Amino acid sequence: MLIALTILLLLFMLLIGGERGGKSFFTLIENIVMLVICIYFISYGINPVIMTILCSILFIFITIIQQNGTSMKTYASVVSVLIMICILSIVVGILSYHSNIAGYNELDLYEEINMCLDVNIHINLRDLVFTVIIFGSLGAVMDTAISISTSVSEFYHNNKELAFHDLVRSGKSVGQDILGTTVNTVFFAGIGETMMQTILFIKYGYTFETLINSKAFLQEFSLITISNLGCLLIIPIVTIITSFMLTSDCDFMIKIRTHIQKANATQNNQ
Numbered sequence: 109m110l111i112a113l114t115i116l117l118l119l120f121m122l123l124i125g126g127e128r129g130g131k132s133f134f135t136l137i138e139n140i141v142m143l144v145i146c147i148y149f150i151s152y153g154i155n156p157v158i159m160t161i162l163c164s165i166l167f168i169f170i171t172i173i174q175q176n177g178t179s180m181k182t183y184a185s186v187v188s189v190l191i192m193i194c195i196l197s198i199v200v201g202i203l204s205y206h207s208n209i210a211g212y213n214e215l216d217l218y219e220e221i222n223m224c225l226d227v228n229i230h231i232n233l234r235d236l237v238f239t240v241i242i243f244g245s246l247g248a249v250m251d252t253a254i255s256i257s258t259s260v261s262e263f264y265h266n267n268k269e270l271a272f273h274d275l276v277r278s279g280k281s282v283g284q285d286i287l288g289t290t291v292n293t294v295f296f297a298g299i300g301e302t303m304m305q306t307i308l309f310i311k312y313g314y315t316f317e318t319l320i321n322s323k324a325f326l327q328e329f330s331l332i333t334i335s336n337l338g339c340l341l342i343i344p345i346v347t348i349i350t351s352f353m354l355t356s357d358c359d360f361m362i363k364i365r366t367h368i369q370k371a372n373a374t375q376n377n378q
Contacts, residue, residue, distance in 0.1 A: 117133070118130075118133050121133045128175075131174075131175055132175055135170055135171060135174055135175045138170050138174075139167055139170060139171065142163055142166055142167065142170070143163070143243075145163075146159050146160075146163040146239075150236070150239065155235060156235040156236050156238060156239045157235050157238050157239070159239070160238060160239040160242050160243065161193075161197075163243075164193055164242060164243075164246060165190070167246060167250075168186055168189050168190065168193075168246075168250065169186065171250055172185050172186055172189070172250060172253075172254060173186065176254065178368055179261070179368055180261060180350070180353050180354055180364070180365065180368060181254070181257040181258050181260070181261040181350060182254070182257070183353065183364065183368075184257045184346060184349045184350035184353050185250070185253040185254045185257045185346060185350075187349055188253050188257070188342060188345045188346035188349050188350075189246075189249055189250055189253050189342070189346075191345055191349075192249050192253075192338055192341060192342045192345060193242065193246070193249075195338075195341060196241075196242060196245060196249075196334060196337070196338050197238070197242065199334060199337065200237070200238050200241045200242065200334060201238065203330060203334075204234045204237045204238060207326065207330075240331070241330065241331055241334050244331045244335060245331070245334055245335040245338045248290065248293070248294050248335050248338065248339050249335075249338040249339060249342050251290070252286070252290055252339045252342050252343065252346075253342050253346045255282075255286060256279055256282060256283055256286075256342075256343055256346045256347055256350070257346050257350045259278070259279065259282040260275050260278060260279040260282070260346075260347060260350040260351060260354070261350065261354065263275060263278045263279075264351075264354045264355070270355075271355065272351050272352065272355045272356075275347075275350070275351035275354065275355065276347055276348060276351050279343075279346075279347030279350065279351065280343070280344070280347060283343035283344070283347060287339070287340065287343065290339045291336050291339060291340070294332060294335045294336050294339065295332055295336070309322075353365075
């Protein structure tokens with residue numbers, strides 16, 4: 109069944125997206141392989157924080173650069189997402205240190221499978237929380253970054269007389285339009301994952317006070333909140349960086365734009 113669903117996904121991606129759809133599918137496969145490798149390394153004792161940072165960088169380059177090619181918008185998106193990962197890392201570090209968010213929650217502790225498992229896994233669960241939240245936020249942050257960066261780039265290419273502040277204003281306007289749908293997408297994704305828990309809480313008469321003080325609720329609420337925070341903060345970051353990279357007259361930015369133009373010209377000739 110799993111193979112059939114995978115083939116069906118590939119067919120629809122090729123049918124609707126054409127060559128880009130096929131490239132997106134194989135990018136997805138690469139990300140899955142990278143995630144599996146990351147999990148294995150963590151299970152064998154490699155520090156989860158180190159693996160998360162390294163794999164996040166690889167995920168960003170695979171998803172943005174490999175899938176969308178080399179351009180100012182992709183470079184701006186990569187830089188913006190890397191900055192956002194640094195900010196979220198600080199937030200998650202503070203949260204995991206000051207809250208009892210790591211480890212099994214109340215529902216996990218009573219699952220039958222736990223009776224057959226050894227709890228001495230020799231992994232710092234606070235570090236593992238860092239991995240879960242960063243990976244859970246990364247997809248939405250990258251999606252928002254490339255959407256804003258693409259919009260700002262299109263504004264500039266259609267009217268190269270636009271100044272830095274004009275592009276920032278345009279990017280802010282686009283960000284305001286997509287922010288609501290992005291936040292709701294993350295919210296409903298989180299709610300969908302916790303639907304069974306929510307039904308159990310209601311079925312067994314949990315009070316609202318018990319619910320908001322439960323570890324299970326705190327874990328999911330933290331993931332949803334930090335993902336939305338990332339999607340919110342990435343909008344001004346990627347807008348400013350993209351606008352700067354497109355309009356700046358500094359030698360470094362000029363060299364980058366020239367390099368991209370030559371690389372794209374060579375690729376088109378081939």
